Amino acid sequence: MTMVLVLNSGSSSVKFAVFDVLQGATGAISPLCTGNASRLNEPGAGEFRLEWQGQKEQLDLPRNDHEGAIDTILSRVRQLGLLQQVAVVGHRVVHGGDRYRAPTRVDDKVLADIESFSAFAPLHNPPNLIGIRVCQQRLPAIPQVAVFDTAFHGTLPPVAYHYAIPQQWQQDWGVRRYGFHGISHHYIASQLPLLMPAPADGIRAVSAHLGNGCSLCAIKNGISVDTSMGFTPLEGLMMGSRSGDLDPGLHEYLCEKLQTDIHGLTTLLNKDAGLKGVSGLSNDMRTCLQAADAGNPHAQLAVELFCYRLAKHIAACIVPLGRIDALVFTGGIGENAAPIRARVIALLAGLGFRLDTTLNEQRADHARNVATTSSPAIWIIPTQEEGMIARQSLALLNEEGCHS
Numbered sequence: 001m002t003m004v005l006v007l008n009s010g011s012s013s014v015k016f017a018v019f020d021v022l023q024g025a026t027g028a029i030s031p032l033c034t035g036n037a038s039r040l041n042e043p044g045a046g047e048f049r050l051e052w053q054g055q056k057e058q059l060d061l062p063r064n065d066h067e068g069a070i071d072t073i074l075s076r077v078r079q080l081g082l083l084q085q086v087a088v089v090g091h092r093v094v095h096g097g098d099r100y101r102a103p104t105r106v107d108d109k110v111l112a113d114i115e116s117f118s119a120f121a122p123l124h125n126p127p128n129l130i131g132i133r134v135c136q137q138r139l140p141a142i143p144q145v146a147v148f149d150t151a152f153h154g155t156l157p158p159v160a161y162h163y164a165i166p167q168q169w170q171q172d173w174g175v176r177r178y179g180f181h182g183i184s185h186h187y188i189a190s191q192l193p194l195l196m197p198a199p200a201d202g203i204r205a206v207s208a209h210l211g212n213g214c215s216l217c218a219i220k221n222g223i224s225v226d227t228s229m230g231f232t233p234l235e236g237l238m239m240g241s242r243s244g245d246l247d248p249g250l251h252e253y254l255c256e257k258l259q260t261d262i263h264g265l266t267t268l269l270n271k272d273a274g275l276k277g278v279s280g281l282s283n284d285m286r287t288c289l290q291a292a293d294a295g296n297p298h299a300q301l302a303v304e305l306f307c308y309r310l311a312k313h314i315a316a317c318i319v320p321l322g323r324i325d326a327l328v329f330t331g332g333i334g335e336n337a338a339p340i341r342a343r344v345i346a347l348l349a350g351l352g353f354r355l356d357t358t359l360n361e362q363r364a365d366h367a368r369n370v371a372t373t374s375s376p377a378i379w380i381i382p383t384q385e386e387g388m389i390a391r392q393s394l395a396l397l398n399e400e401g402c403h404s
């Protein structure tokens with residue numbers, strides 16, 4: 001059996017995919033079946049969607065909590081004859097603290113640790129845990145593997161992960177930069193050597209994961225040496241609804257003006273800022289780009305700010321990397337928004353980046369370099385977080401020799 005079920009159990013949705021993983025293969029892999037259960041724990045019925053062999057189905061969930069969603073997923077995957085061939089379930093877990101630097105087989109100790117990291121990721125780790133526990137109960141004979149979003153950043157040097165704060169705060173309370181989107185950045189790091197020749201001292205690249213959440217990773221010879229997200233995913237780039245970096249001195253002033261406490265302000269900075277806050281329209285880049293094209297000045301500012309801040313952060317990666325051989329765009333915006341790539345590259349002309357505008361406009365679902373020959377590489381690589389989780393989960397199982 002080489003099939004892997006991948007579960008990404010988030011706060012209001014559970015995404016899933018089934019892969020038949022060819023052992024030892026390293027390129028992109030396609031899932032046999034994908035889908036999601038969404039609108040969980042909201043008033044009204046939850047939605048279940050599944051795609052298999054080109055067919056799409058959609059139905060209301062009989063129960064719209066996480067447990068009900070996972071029961072529906074397992075039951076449909078079983079009816080398709082796939083669950084019977086699954087050797088391992090791979091779970092995306094957002095926060096692994098500074099303890100988990102690799103995919104890990106779940107046992108009671110691992111579960112307790114993930115629970116203890118919930119204080120760092122209160123929106124993410126608790127639903128991740130429910131996903132694991134329900135699968136353990138329903139599929140007791142199948143190993144469960146946790147793949148952590150923070151793990152790839154376990155190689156950050158101290159100078160990249162420390163904050164300029166009293167060090168006691170780090171020692172006593174774990175206050176440091178952890179970084180996120182590690183599964184996606186790791187996938188990008190794994191693909192680059194397959195796509196381009198490596199200099200003697202290894203490829204130095206910046207991976208820009210630009211989805212609803214956005215982060216950069218400075219990758220030196222396959223490992224993460226810096227990243228833009230920090231203790232939480234709020235740090236760094238401007239995102240769909242997150243502010244990214246801002247003056248911490250603002251918090252007290254804003255709490256007073258908004259008549260809210262720090263919890264309320266943090267929620268607003270996560271959910272009502274970024275593209276959504278500046279445009280006053282939407283957290284969705286497509287909507288912002290359309291409105292900007294139609295002349296909406298708020299949407300124009302939102303797009304401009306997004307690109308300017310992104311370009312500044314990319315340029316800053318020259319410090320950990322020394323030089324940049326490749327810039328990679330991935331995630332919904334990175335893969336699809338040609339005008340965003342064009343603006344960012346224009347802002348990075350000082351670093352020698354030049355875009356082939358014709359290639360940039362062409363749509364494709366495979367990795368491609370859209371730079372001119374005189375420029376460092378500019379890759380568009382469709383990310384494969386679920387495929388990466390599948391591959392790593394099965395690899396761990398094989399390493400441990402517990403593959404049934």
Ligand code: AMP
Pocket residue numbers: 210211212213240283284285286287289331332333336337338
């Ligand atoms: P993700 O979180 O990776 O699914 O990415 C979601 C983001 O990608 C949203 O802001 C979408 O508007 C954006 N996106 C997806 N397709 C396009 C497109 N064709 N043009 C611009 N933005 C896009």
